[in-house]
Amino acid sequence: MAHHFEAHKVEEVLPFIDAAVSLRRFIDEEGNPVEETKVQLSSELLLKMYVTMVRARILDEWLLKMQRVGRVAIHAPNAGQEAIAGAVMALREEDWLFPSYRELSAYIARGMSEEEIIDRAMANADDPLRGSEFAVYGNEKYNIVPAPVPVGAQIPLAVGAAIAAKILGHKVVAMTIFGDGATSRGDFHSGMNFAGVFKAPVVLVIQNNGWAISLPSRRQTAAKTLAIRGVGYGVPGIRVDGNDIVAMYITALEAAERARAGEGPTLIEALTYRLGPHTTADDPDRYRSKEEVKLMERLDPIVRFGKYLKGRGVMTEREERDIWKEWGEKIESIVKKCYEKPSLPVSVIFENVYSEPTWNLKEQMEELEESLRIMKELGVKVE
Amino acid sequence: MVVMNMVQALNSALREEMRRDRRVVVLGEDVGRRGGVFLVTEGLIDEFGHERVMDTPLTEGGIVGVAIGMALYGLRPVAEIQFIDFVYEAFDQIVTNLSKVRRRTGGMYSAPVVVRGPCCGGVKGGMFHSQSNESYFVHTAGLKVVMPSRPYDAKGLLKAAIRGEDPVIFLEPKILYRSIREEVPEHDYTVPIGEARVVQEGSDVTLVTWGAMVHKSLEASKIARAKYGWEVEVIDLRTLFPFDKEAILKSLEKTGRLVVVHEAPKTLGLGAEIAAYVAENAIELLKAPIARVTGFDVPYPLAHEKLYLPNEARIIMALSKVMNY
Numbered sequence: 001m002a003h004h005f006e007a008h009k010v011e012e013v014l015p016f017i018d019a020a021v022s023l024r025r026f027i028d029e030e031g032n033p034v035e036e037t038k039v040q041l042s043s044e045l046l047l048k049m050y051v052t053m054v055r056a057r058i059l060d061e062w063l064l065k066m067q068r069v070g071r072v073a074i075h076a077p078n079a080g081q082e083a084i085a086g087a088v089m090a091l092r093e094e095d096w097l098f099p100s101y102r103e104l105s106a107y108i109a110r111g112m113s114e115e116e117i118i119d120r121a122m123a124n125a126d127d128p129l130r131g132s133e134f135a136v137y138g139n140e141k142y143n144i145v146p147a148p149v150p151v152g153a154q155i156p157l158a159v160g161a162a163i164a165a166k167i168l169g170h171k172v173v174a175m176t177i178f179g180d181g182a183t184s185r186g187d188f189h190s191g192m193n194f195a196g197v198f199k200a201p202v203v204l205v206i207q208n209n210g211w212a213i214s215l216p217s218r219r220q221t222a223a224k225t226l227a228i229r230g231v232g233y234g235v236p237g238i239r240v241d242g243n244d245i246v247a248m249y250i251t252a253l254e255a256a257e258r259a260r261a262g263e264g265p266t267l268i269e270a271l272t273y274r275l276g277p278h279t280t281a282d283d284p285d286r287y288r289s290k291e292e293v294k295l296m297e298r299l300d301p302i303v304r305f306g307k308y309l310k311g312r313g314v315m316t317e318r319e320e321r322d323i324w325k326e327w328g329e330k331i332e333s334i335v336k337k338c339y340e341k342p343s344l345p346v347s348v349i350f351e352n353v354y355s356e357p358t359w360n361l362k363e364q365m366e367e368l369e370e371s372l373r374i375m376k377e378l379g380v381k382v383e
Numbered sequence: 384m385v386v387m388n389m390v391q392a393l394n395s396a397l398r399e400e401m402r403r404d405r406r407v408v409v410l411g412e413d414v415g416r417r418g419g420v421f422l423v424t425e426g427l428i429d430e431f432g433h434e435r436v437m438d439t440p441l442t443e444g445g446i447v448g449v450a451i452g453m454a455l456y457g458l459r460p461v462a463e464i465q466f467i468d469f470v471y472e473a474f475d476q477i478v479t480n481l482s483k484v485r486r487r488t489g490g491m492y493s494a495p496v497v498v499r500g501p502c503c504g505g506v507k508g509g510m511f512h513s514q515s516n517e518s519y520f521v522h523t524a525g526l527k528v529v530m531p532s533r534p535y536d537a538k539g540l541l542k543a544a545i546r547g548e549d550p551v552i553f554l555e556p557k558i559l560y561r562s563i564r565e566e567v568p569e570h571d572y573t574v575p576i577g578e579a580r581v582v583q584e585g586s587d588v589t590l591v592t593w594g595a596m597v598h599k600s601l602e603a604s605k606i607a608r609a610k611y612g613w614e615v616e617v618i619d620l621r622t623l624f625p626f627d628k629e630a631i632l633k634s635l636e637k638t639g640r641l642v643v644v645h646e647a648p649k650t651l652g653l654g655a656e657i658a659a660y661v662a663e664n665a666i667e668l669l670k671a672p673i674a675r676v677t678g679f680d681v682p683y684p685l686a687h688e689k690l691y692l693p694n695e696a697r698i699i700m701a702l703s704k705v706m707n708y
Contacts, residue, residue, distance in 0.1 A: 132684065132685060133509045148511070184440035214415075215440070219440070220440050364679045374699060378606060382689045382694045
């Protein structure tokens, strides 16, 4: 199919609204330091940031492969958006996270293992969410509340949790992550409004990745940036380079500190880019040019940060290679292990609807069991 | 006649109606350049431009609310909900405005909007890409509700929905989008809203169903004939509201036995209304209690979804219950 892409100049190819508006960044596109952070970041922390992004990238590639061979229902590719881990690493253990469905590095940053993520993606017997849904992850162990798939529906939830923490006198911050598309939904409006009115200790992070499926973010709103939308709610908004993990970390750290100090919410617009399709069911060639993707590949957050670390002497070339090799092997063996796990029992269909199953569910479970017997008798294969 | 799948049939209905009537506009998420995530609106933007094929911001409430406003002013909007599971943000507009504009303005204004979108399961879509939520709409007075099971009906019903004076919720079982191909006329035709279709005649049991379950029911009825010699009359309801009560009663006069099969959960599924209607109005025709085969009363599962959906074995169980009463 032939498509007409209206833009011809490089600046016009960018999907962002006014990409010329300056971004807060500490590392430039070539991996050079732009300015020093006020907070001293230890080498250990910097390396952890790098490793977290690498793990997420390798895992993302595996989940794509697993979807292609039918072991995973659907995957929302993460490549290019791994620096969100920086924002999450600014949280404390007791803080709460309300992510969306494209944040593998965020889960890893909170301590979730690849095995837990793959079990979830495969909906196998160890899936902590018991086969309820695809592409979403979370666990109370890490204070990560799994997302509802309809975008933005988690925003008021994060605000509510933050207000609850405030009522109970806990010094706990809630962070929510959502995309540029979600800012058009009513839930963004009500969440932001409540956050402002009740000075909720919440950090709202927009992963503006340029595209809500086929809609470029410049057509999502007529506002000059998404960050300035905070003005209308009395919530400070800041636009950062979302592919600079240090900028993500420092900005989120400041926002979380503000929240903890009782100064209320912050809206962070992180400019990033979805290098892959929206999901494994999408075909981005129908709506965006290869030229644009090529342009944005230059901003790969992992490549950039790797250069930065090597430039600062935090990581050597050899260490860099070893990190990729080590995690590549580890994750491959985890995938193999997960492949061997049994599937969930049929009874999960009726689990967790209510705190205790109601009479109709018991009746229907019996109907299902009888039907399994009849299927055998009739020789009907359903699954 | 051209052989088409349901996506192509829906696309041609939209294209023909947009050519016929310049008041017809299409709006929704990714309906323009992307052609919709299932390509139902593919190519429309090239022919009709971005004013009549609007790629909207991501807000179902906005899409339906704006469509209602356009309709009040005189347009004939067709609003796409990318997956019907995302409709709930628009539920306020549908229940508050769409269904009640005619009534609350004393008949001065009306909103002939078609809200269409993919529904139902069977494609590993999980909790939010698989729902059969037709009952919410059937329960809301002022809305007509349609669900085709084949390309021919999809095209004819969509044209009828666009031309009608009432708002229509048009539900498209996504598993049927590309799985069935059949001949569809190139000339203009409509399938009237409110008319069921007897898909297969039979004298022993009336099986009322719709959407993808029409095909599952036909499969089950084949087994029932081969194995037990039961002749099942399969009725595709096509319009869920106002449903075709005459077609159901006429068939029951012949068979005296009723099974309803639907994908939606059992409790307050449309099967309950059909069963109540028959019990209230024609209980003397019945030789056996009415049986329902439905989705279970749970959120749509990702794991074991094929066991959640009605299948041949469960349909046979229900047939056997009414035949052996």
